[in-house]
Amino acid sequence: MDKKEYRKNYYDKNREEILKKKKLYREKNREEILEKKKEYYNNNIEKIKEYYNNNIEKIRDYKKEYYNNNIEKIKEKKKEKISCDICNSIVNKRHIRRHQQSKKCLSCR
Numbered sequence: 001m002d003k004k005e006y007r008k009n010y011y012d013k014n015r016e017e018i019l020k021k022k023k024l025y026r027e028k029n030r031e032e033i034l035e036k037k038k039e040y041y042n043n044n045i046e047k048i049k050e051y052y053n054n055n056i057e058k059i060r061d062y063k064k065e066y067y068n069n070n071i072e073k074i075k076e077k078k079k080e081k082i083s084c085d086i087c088n089s090i091v092n093k094r095h096i097r098r099h100q101q102s103k104k105c106l107s108c109r
């Protein structure tokens with residue numbers, strides 16, 4: 001068995017474990033990861049912009065295609081309601097942040 005195969009095998013066998021570890025790592029290092037991302041973004045902003053400009057059609061197409069393929073799912077998501085954990089109001093999930101800035105919610109704190 002070569003290395004690649006071995007690794008794949010290992011991964012398949014320990015998938016749950018690895019995913020759990022990764023998640024834990026991400027949770028533990030959340031700030032650091034965000035910071036790194038920001039740094040990367042700032043250091044590469046020209047590159048990122050260039051990529052975007054060079055691929056704007058592709059990106060647009062991709063988004064459109066994604067939207068068309070997932071239109072039902074997206075619609076469902078848009079309608080999804082959750083209860084606010086501050087005031088218990090039922091709020092559209094998309095608007096939860098806005099809701100939590102509202103007088104109604106602020107007055108419950």
Ligand SMILES: [Zn+2]
Pocket residue numbers: 084085086087088089099100104105
């Ligand atoms: Zn609320």
